Amino acid sequence: MNARPVIELRGIVTRFGASVVHDGLDLSVQRGEVVALVGGSGSGKTTLLRHIIGLTRPAAGEVSVFGAPLFSGSVREQRTRRRRFGVLFQHGALFSAMNVAENIGFPLRELRLATEAEIANLVALKLAMVELAPSTALLMPAELSGGMVKRVALARALALEPELLLLDEPTAGLDPDRSMAFVELVLSLQRQLGLTVVLVTHDVDTLAALATKIAILSDRRIVSCVSLEETMELDHPFVESFFRKPFGLRAGVRSGGAR
Amino acid sequence: MRSPEIATDPATPPGARSVVRLQGDWTLRALANRLRSFREQLAGRRDDVAWSLNGISRLDSFGAALMWHAWGKRWPESIEIPDDLRAVIGRVAASAESPLPGVPRFNVVDAVIVLGSMLLSFRDHALDFTRLLGQLCLDLAYLLRHPAEWPLREISANVYKAGFKAMPVAALVGFLIGVVMSYLSALQLRAFGADIFIVNILGLGIIRELGPVLVSVLVAGRSGSAMTAQLGVMRVTEEIDALSAMGISRTIRLVLPKVIALTLAMPLLVLWTSSVALLGGMLSAWLQLDLGMAFFIERLPQVVPLANVVIGFAKGAVFGLMIALVACHFGLRVSPNTESLSANTTASVVSSITVVILIDAVFAIATRSIGVPR
Numbered sequence: 001m002n003a004r005p006v007i008e009l010r011g012i013v014t015r016f017g018a019s020v021v022h023d024g025l026d027l028s029v030q031r032g033e034v035v036a037l038v039g040g041s042g043s044g045k046t047t048l049l050r051h052i053i054g055l056t057r058p059a060a061g062e063v064s065v066f067g068a069p070l071f072s073g074s075v076r077e078q079r080t081r082r083r084r085f086g087v088l089f090q091h092g093a094l095f096s097a098m099n100v101a102e103n104i105g106f107p108l109r110e111l112r113l114a115t116e117a118e119i120a121n122l123v124a125l126k127l128a129m130v131e132l133a134p135s136t137a138l139l140m141p142a143e144l145s146g147g148m149v150k151r152v153a154l155a156r157a158l159a160l161e162p163e164l165l166l167l168d169e170p171t172a173g174l175d176p177d178r179s180m181a182f183v184e185l186v187l188s189l190q191r192q193l194g195l196t197v198v199l200v201t202h203d204v205d206t207l208a209a210l211a212t213k214i215a216i217l218s219d220r221r222i223v224s225c226v227s228l229e230e231t232m233e234l235d236h237p238f239v240e241s242f243f244r245k246p247f248g249l250r251a252g253v254r255s256g257g258a259r
Numbered sequence: 260m261r262s263p264e265i266a267t268d269p270a271t272p273p274g275a276r277s278v279v280r281l282q283g284d285w286t287l288r289a290l291a292n293r294l295r296s297f298r299e300q301l302a303g304r305r306d307d308v309a310w311s312l313n314g315i316s317r318l319d320s321f322g323a324a325l326m327w328h329a330w331g332k333r334w335p336e337s338i339e340i341p342d343d344l345r346a347v348i349g350r351v352a353a354s355a356e357s358p359l360p361g362v363p364r365f366n367v368v369d370a371v372i373v374l375g376s377m378l379l380s381f382r383d384h385a386l387d388f389t390r391l392l393g394q395l396c397l398d399l400a401y402l403l404r405h406p407a408e409w410p411l412r413e414i415s416a417n418v419y420k421a422g423f424k425a426m427p428v429a430a431l432v433g434f435l436i437g438v439v440m441s442y443l444s445a446l447q448l449r450a451f452g453a454d455i456f457i458v459n460i461l462g463l464g465i466i467r468e469l470g471p472v473l474v475s476v477l478v479a480g481r482s483g484s485a486m487t488a489q490l491g492v493m494r495v496t497e498e499i500d501a502l503s504a505m506g507i508s509r510t511i512r513l514v515l516p517k518v519i520a521l522t523l524a525m526p527l528l529v530l531w532t533s534s535v536a537l538l539g540g541m542l543s544a545w546l547q548l549d550l551g552m553a554f555f556i557e558r559l560p561q562v563v564p565l566a567n568v569v570i571g572f573a574k575g576a577v578f579g580l581m582i583a584l585v586a587c588h589f590g591l592r593v594s595p596n597t598e599s600l601s602a603n604t605t606a607s608v609v610s611s612i613t614v615v616i617l618i619d620a621v622f623a624i625a626t627r628s629i630g631v632p633r
Contacts, residue, residue: 080288083288084288096596096597096598097597097598101359111287111291113287113290113291113294114321114324114325115328117328118321118324118325118328120358120359121324121327121328121351121354121355121358122320122321122324122351123359124354124355124357124358124359125320125324125350125351125354126320127354127359128350128353128354134357134358134359134360135360137359137360138359138360138362140596141596142594142595142596142599160287161286161287161288161319161320161321193319
């Protein structure tokens, strides 16, 4: 079972009306990998992530997670499969009617397995894992800053001990310091818990720090899925504009500042 | 995935501790099916046996929390455990040491605080409402000086949405209420042989009182809530801020058209609903009391002075004005979260219906000597 990829996408076709977003797309993610999905705006990165979560279904092709098609088996099996991955939505998607502790404890409470004492204990643990003070537990989502919302959402995604973590724009809307701190947090959790991570991002710093592999979504397919060093070698217009230009710009700014 | 097991070795020398070995994956997913029996087997014999955790292949924080709580938050006296697992359980133990702050209990002081903040928030509402009203008056004055800037398209769109589209449901409700009123009164009137007075009862009751109030309740539920929700969502998505940033007045663009449109549309809706209600009453009277429709129509203007129609119209306009004002007031108070949106929408509908009934009482007292034949 370990040899089989955690996520396997085969021949994915997605259409929105007349426009084809994905056309025969293939991707596989092995256990323990951190794969960053990159691509231009409107190239269907988030749609692909939603296919993996099972929020949308492709027009053709198959999404397999943990070695079985996402929608196979009984309702119970599908639900169990879904609980094996945690999702961090772009804007956190915290339930605004509940405070932080209730948000994190919610999936556990819904499972009806753990006792209240265990839940309180686990919530405290997850809060400590995402490096938030215990006093934040009673705050409401509306009272949190952007970075804290992401951390609480991450803690909630980790509540059910997932093996696979899906992150949609994990650092969007955070300033560079905070986004670096968040990236380090995700990285340390990934090492600590042995997670497989798939993330969608626009931020070169984020993916350089996090990703072991970079999947480039372009021309309705995954054109390459290799490490950052190998990606930089590629001769592809997207690599040119996405990786080299910003680096070049930044280098220019830095040298300009040094002078 | 290896399923979790609890194996007990018999005590080799009698009297010594027997060894309990935990094996397999102690993860949330693996444990889910047999959780209760595991909890029982772990609890109650913490210090009686020797624990061996060497056979555990995976342990997540859920499994660790399960053990720690079953052991009563203390390490057993005799335990054999690899260092990495000890660290996992140790983390859980550490967070159990520093529990989260609990929600404090509600006491007398809190009750006083709640009462006080309710009074203060009522004051806030009153001030905000006055401010909105004042702003609208200023806007009207501004628009009178700059007639080219009247938001006519918005007004007409709102008349269509809140007025025209409400006509079918208003007609249905009005018709049924007319039938019911006529039917009930007919039963009583016939007992006294006063059949003919059904025209007075229906005419005065519907035109003066029931029509306007009925339409107000309908419109408050239908259009008032929609206005609050629309403004609220626009606040959540920062659209209102975007308007302000473009130098467009949010009151002229969003609030004023709704208020004017509802003030104009409500009297017409009242007229429409009252007519349909009278039609229902007339039909019912014809069937129930054998009172001819022509007679009903002929008698109506004789027993119901025209002043009542004017009062109904005036009520409609004032109610419409108040519903729109209350709806916009609450819509602009929404803060960016779902809870606030639903709370404000509910408050908007409840308040506007309450306000309408209050004003109706004021109308009843102020117009008690007008239009009622003695």
